[in-house]
Amino acid sequence: MGELILGIETSCDETAAALVRGGTEVLSSAVQSQVDVHRRFGGVVPEIASRHHIANIVPVVLQAVDAAGASLRDIEVVAVTNRPGLVGALLVGVSLAKGLAYALRRPLVAVNHLHAHVYANFLAHPHIELPAVCLVVSGGHTSLAYMPAHGVFEVMGETRDDAAGEAFDKVARFLGLGYPGGPAIEEAARGGAPGRYRLPRVLLDPQEYEFSFSGLKTATVNLWRRLQSEGTASVNDLAAEFQAALVDVLVEKTVHAARHTGVRTVLLAGGVAANSRLREALAERAAASGLQLFYPPLSLCTDNAAMVAACAHHLYLRGETAGLDVNAHPAVKTL
Numbered sequence: 001m002g003e004l005i006l007g008i009e010t011s012c013d014e015t016a017a018a019l020v021r022g023g024t025e026v027l028s029s030a031v032q033s034q035v036d037v038h039r040r041f042g043g044v045v046p047e048i049a050s051r052h053h054i055a056n057i058v059p060v061v062l063q064a065v066d067a068a069g070a071s072l073r074d075i076e077v078v079a080v081t082n083r084p085g086l087v088g089a090l091l092v093g094v095s096l097a098k099g100l101a102y103a104l105r106r107p108l109v110a111v112n113h114l115h116a117h118v119y120a121n122f123l124a125h126p127h128i129e130l131p132a133v134c135l136v137v138s139g140g141h142t143s144l145a146y147m148p149a150h151g152v153f154e155v156m157g158e159t160r161d162d163a164a165g166e167a168f169d170k171v172a173r174f175l176g177l178g179y180p181g182g183p184a185i186e187e188a189a190r191g192g193a194p195g196r197y198r199l200p201r202v203l204l205d206p207q208e209y210e211f212s213f214s215g216l217k218t219a220t221v222n223l224w225r226r227l228q229s230e231g232t233a234s235v236n237d238l239a240a241e242f243q244a245a246l247v248d249v250l251v252e253k254t255v256h257a258a259r260h261t262g263v264r265t266v267l268l269a270g271g272v273a274a275n276s277r278l279r280e281a282l283a284e285r286a287a288a289s290g291l292q293l294f295y296p297p298l299s300l301c302t303d304n305a306a307m308v309a310a311c312a313h314h315l316y317l318r319g320e321t322a323g324l325d326v327n328a329h330p331a332v333k334t335l
């Protein structure tokens with residue numbers, strides 16, 4: 001029986017709350033997605049996201065408390081994502097978390113959203129051995145980090161331009177495949193063959209861990225225009241090649257980082273970790289290199305609050321609580 005943590009997540013377009021005991025036992029996880037609201041804009045509109053969070057946050061928290069068969073008084077720690085993300089969206093969760101922590105006289109823990117994504121792995125696999133190399137791939141971030149111990153992340157590389165999920169979203173939008181782009185491209189790619197068209201694998205310096213996806217995006221757009229003018233365009237084949245090119249780069253850098261640091265464990269996380277080609281390709285390369293790969297179940301890949309509570313557990317154990325003057329931070333360069 002560990003402590004009961006309420007996790008709150010409002011960094012982008014999901015309003016989420018969860019009750020997690022001892023960092024691993026998920027008693028409830030409520031997620032109110034705004035994906036249908038933002039679909040017609042082809043991306044998340046920050047002010048609209050904030051307004052939906054403010055309307056939904058209290059009902060979502062109460063839903064999580066009810067679903068766990070608990071009452072607010074049972075909560076022992078209040079945890080909230082306070083960075084990075086859309087600042088107006090983060091402020092909604094941070095404000096409510098402060099109010100609850102104050103009213104309930106409970107400690108408050110402020111969580112980095114990217115660290116939380118990694119902790120989705122520990123919910124599904126509590127006995128993962130550290131150190132590990134973590135690949136966090138989401139709509140806003142692409143980060144490779146060395147994780148020597150719980151709650152400690154040393155950034156090895158990030159993206160210089162577009163995040164992996166952002167590249168999926170932008171290319172899907174250009175190809176008219178819908179929003180969010182990751183699942184739409186994965187679906188289209190299922191009906192196509194990678195390799196029929198050829199797109200670049202942009203490794204930059206293969207010894208380094210920085211990523212760049214804007215060149216791949218531009219190459220995809222240019223190729224599509226040329227194919228259309230030639231009358232030979234297959235959106236399925238192009239989606240398959242785009243997905244393969246992006247996945248190849250992620251896999252190559254991650255396996256290289258694991259070898260370089262000498263770890264045996266690789267943790268995949270973030271919304272793009274839902275991609276089945278990425279999961280399969282990384283699993284194959286990891287196995288061939290004697291590495292153990294973990295990724296979260298699909299429901300925990302995209303934004304949720306159970307991962308926030310799981311991450312907060314380790315901060316709380318170390319006494320890393322936040323004051324009631326804690327703020328929201330839109331951009332944190334470091335993982």
Ligand code: KG4
Binds near residue numbers: 166303
């Ligand atoms: O982690 P997440 O829910 O939100 C952020 O923190 O950004 O990630 C959302 C991103 C979007 O860009 C979405 O297109 C991508 O994850 N995504 C996928 C898949 N499912 C979601 N990308 C590739 N394949 C998928 N199956």
Ligand code: ZN
Binds near residue numbers: 113117270271
């Ligand atoms: Zn996320």
